[in-house]
Each structure stands twice: as structure tokens, then as C-alpha cells.
Amino acid sequence: SAVISQKPSRDxxxxxxxxxxxxxxxxxxxMMFWYxxxxxxxxxxxxxxxxxxxxxxxxxxxxxxxxxxxxNLTFSTLTVSxxxxxxxxxxxxxxxDRGGRPGETQYFGPGTRLLVL
Amino acid sequence: xxxxxEDPQALSIQEGENATMNCSYKTSINNLQWxxxxxxxxxxxxxxxxxxxxxxxxxxxxxxxxxSKKSSSLLITASRAADTASYFCATxxxxxxxKLIFGSGTRLLVRx
Numbered sequence: 001s002a003v004i005s006q007k008p009s010r011d012x013x014x015x016x017x018x019x020x021x022x023x024x025x026x027x028x029x030x031m032m033f034w035y036x037x038x039x040x041x042x043x044x045x046x047x048x049x050x051x052x053x054x055x056x057x058x059x060x061x062x063x064x065x066x067x068x069x070x071x072n073l074t075f076s077t078l079t080v081s082x083x084x085x086x087x088x089x090x091x092x093x094x095x096x097d098r099g100g101r102p103g104e105t106q107y108f109g110p111g112t113r114l115l116v117l
Numbered sequence: 118x119x120x121x122x123e124d125p126q127a128l129s130i131q132e133g134e135n136a137t138m139n140c141s142y143k144t145s146i147n148n149l150q151w152x153x154x155x156x157x158x159x160x161x162x163x164x165x166x167x168x169x170x171x172x173x174x175x176x177x178x179x180x181x182x183x184x185s186k187k188s189s190s191l192l193i194t195a196s197r198a199a200d201t202a203s204y205f206c207a208t209x210x211x212x213x214x215x216k217l218i219f220g221s222g223t224r225l226l227v228r229x
Contacts, residue, residue: 004159031215042205043160043219090157096215103147103209106217108159 002027002095004109012115013083020079021112023093028073030096033106034066037090046091049076083116090114121206121220129226136193138223140206141186148209149182149189150217153202160205163191196227 003026013019023032031050035043046066047055055068069077080087090111097105121142130136140149148167152160166173166182166189173180179192193200206220 033215037157042221045216045218048215092159094160101147102215103217105150105162105165106160107162108152110159111157113157 001097002029002107004093004095004107006091006093006109006112008112009110010113010115012117015084015116017083018079018081019083019114020077021091021093023076023078023109025074025095027098029098030073032070032076033094033096034068034076034078035092035094037092037111039088043092046078080114083114085116088114088116121208121218123204123206123220123223125223126221127224127226129228130196131228132196132198134196136196136200136225136227138191138204138225140189140191140220142189142206142208142218142220143187144208145211146184146208147211149180150207150209151178151180151189151191152205152207152219154205154222155202163204193225196225198227198229201225201227 005024007022034046036046037043045058046061047057049055049068049070051070051073067079090113092108092111094106094108121140123140150165151163154160164175164180166180177194182189203222203224205222207217
């Protein structure tokens with residue numbers, strides 16, 4: 001398993017500003033994932049972040065809006081840029097089980113609850 | 118886009134009763150997993166069933182998978198108030214990517 005922490009746990013931001021969310025893992029992992037969960041909805045994958053390469057974004061998400069950094073094997077950041085109220089969501093990072101097969105168990109951080117006014 | 122749908126969307130039962138949630142998906146899968154989320158926090162992995170398996174048990178959890186119908190069910194037996202949470206199914210793709218695609222979720226309320 002993996003222990004994942006996220007900062008901040010929650011924030012209230014003004015529209016037009018940006019927020020950077022940090023994700024720290026207690027062990028080295030190849031892939032990290034960023035998800036968005038809009039109020040009352042399921043999880044939607046934003047992007048997959050590999051260390052040393054550009055993040056891979058899912059349809060509907062772009063780097064200018066959600067830039068991601070992955071400077072090492074235990075850390076990643078997601079920035080929500082030029083925020084609007086529609087960005088109010090829970091943002092979660094996750095990592096794959098290092099001992100598992102591709103597309104199997106993921107471990108999740110506690111999430112960052114963002115409210116944009 | 119969402120891979121699957123879950124039903125019911127919400128379920129309210131008495132403590133001690135069994136809870137059954139269903140998940141349907143659209144494409145071929147490598148595996149199907151169930152996760153629990155308490156009060157909008159992080160997800161906790163509950164159980165994984167591979168595409169060549171039909172049933173799996175873990176404690177009070179029983180998962181079935183019917184690949185011909187592209188559906189799965191999660192049964193929680195002898196439910197407890199602490200089981201109150203949202204439950205999501207997630208599918209792992211056949212293309213060996215690490216991506217999971219999550220279903221719409223079932224909100225379970227277990228009344229004491």
C-alpha cells in the first residue's frame with residue numbers, strides 16, 4: 001500500500017486566481033493520477049503524471065488550465081488556473097499499487113476540497 | 118466519458134440488513150474494482166475481481182462479475198452504520214494502461 005497526503009485539504013478562492021495542490025507519497029511510484037470529483041458526482045481522470053515527462057491529459061482537460069509538475073518519484077502538483085465557480089470540486093491524487101498489474105488497485109489521497117466564489 | 122452506471126443511486130437500509138449495489142460497464146475490461154468513499158474524502162480500495170473470475174469474497178463483501186452482461190454486483194452482508202458511504206465501481210482497461218474509469222456511484226445509508 002501507499003500513504004498519500006495532499007495540501008491544502010480545503011480552500012476557498014476568488015475567481016480568476018490559481019491554486020496549486022500538492023500530493024506527497026511515502027514511497028517511490030512511477031505513475032501518479034489526478035482526478036476531479038464535482039459535487040455529488042463520480043471521479044473523472046484529469047491527467048496521468050510520469051516522472052520526467054509531460055503529463056498526459058484526458059479529453060476535456062488542457063495543460064493551460066491544469067498544469068502538472070512531477071519533479072520526482074514521490075511528489076506532484078496540480079495547479080487549477082484562472083478559476084471559475086465551475087472549478088469547485090474535490091481534487092484527488094492517486095498512485096498505482098507498485099506490486100500490482102497495470103490498471104489495478106490505486107491508492108488515493110484524502111482530497112482537496114476547492115470552493116471558488 | 119463515464120464507463121459505467123451504478124444502481125441504485127441511493128440505498129437506505131437498517132443495520133443488520135444486506136446491501137446490494139450493481140454496476141454496468143460498456144467496454145471489455147481487464148478487471149473491475151470497488152471503492153468506498155466516506156463523506157467526500159479519499160477513496161479506499163475494497164476488492165478487485167479479474168475478468169476471468171466470477172465471484173470473490175472478502176470479509177462481509179461479496180463481488181460477482183458477469184462479463185457476458187458487462188455487469189457486477191457488490192453485496193455487503195450484515196451491514197453496520199459505519200458502512201454508510203458512497204461506493205464506486207471502477208474498471209481497468211484491456212490495453213494494459215493504468216487508467217481506471219469510475220462508475221456513477223451508489224450512496225449507501227445504514228440506519229442504526
